[in-house]
Amino acid sequence: MNVGVAHSEVNPNTRVMNSRGMWLTYALGVGMLHIVLLSIPFFSVPVAWTLTNVIHNLGMYVFLHAVKGTPFETPDQGKARLLTHWEQLDYGVQCTSSRKFFTISPIILYFLASFYTKYDPTHFILNTTSLLTVLIPKLPQLHGVRIFGINKY
């Protein structure tokens, strides 16, 4: 389905990331965030890159792995009420193109951030932990897993 078009998709959350222009918008959005951070005169280039990486990963964690269910009513009587957006993507089919894209994009951001921070130890620790928080929930083995019952209901 394409966003803004009449469709018969039961749960639009599953297909929204495949819609036309989503990936480009997402990439441009990350670019905008980075430009805004670079424009602030107090941040040096390494700090701006680390901040971009951390804020991007924080946003990705919250929207894809923390918030559950749908913001709209679905005709399937709430089948996805306890699932995060990542688990809802493509109805739970693993390793589709959207999932691959959103797995690779934080890794690319991590490479860029590591380069521009000149592999400084503090920045390295921050960027790596941030990357891990956003990569580990995406593993197929962790589909539907709630560690210590956090965020289960």
Place this chain on the structure above:
Amino acid sequence: VQEKEELIEEWQPEPLVPPVPKDHPALNYNVVSGPPTHIITVNGKECVNFASFNFLGLLDNEKVKSAAQASLKKYGVGTCGPRGFYGTFDVHLELEERLAKFMRTEEAIIYSYGFATIASAIPAYSKRGDIVFVDEAACFAIQKGLQASRSNIKLFKHNDMADLERLLKEQETEDQKNPRKARVTRRFIVVEGLYMNTGDICPLPELIKLKYKYKVRIFLEESLSFGVLGEHGRGVTEHFGINIDDIDLISANMENSLASIGGFCCGRSFIIDHQRLSGQGYCFSASLPPLLAAAAIEALNIMEDNPEIFQTLRSKCERIHKALQG
């Protein structure tokens, strides 16, 4: 192989339709001539009609019929659309307003098919993972609504408040074991005012007490009790003298006392408004034909102008009940 061929040649299939004598009772129908009101003419004989839900006799009322015919001349027959797509007529809005005022609630919503009213109202609020406590003798429409809602159904014995309290207590202990799950689970009780399957009235005061004790929402299905119980015909809440705000949703059929077709739900605006987008029978079915809405409005007028008909109905019912008991 030769034997197989012979067997196949010999075999005579049984007739699809067995031979039936010409005077089989199923072939001779009883023919009804004339309108089926409280007197029905079967095979030329005039009989008292005990087979309809036309409690107040408004099906045959001249005022109701003329209102329907005037509406037919004005609007035609059907609405040719659901409520959201050019199917909302002024008579629908007027009927909703009149019903809300009559039942003394904030808002009412009209469905075009009585069965679909409660069958759409329940799944609009109760989803997967929610719990519904339902009487065993609930009518078929409620059962279909519960099936569509995909919720966990807990049946309690008919009109047995002790059984219901036992189920509620069990649910409470489970909730205490898992409070985070309990916080996202919605709980409902679905009861009928006057049960279609058994003819009993539900013990509403005890239900209200249980509602506030265990924090459950009540959906009351008043198809048979609307226009029958209560001093002014407002149903089982008026019958028991209960504040209408204690009931979260009242759903009723207009096909019984109100001598129309369709159904309505009434309650607080906050609750009823949700059904305007989530009530499947409201959004995805054509709206009520205007002539039936006009007939319902006229029937409501008659009910409001003559509140003594309810007492007459009840005294007649008691008379027949006593006479039938012998």
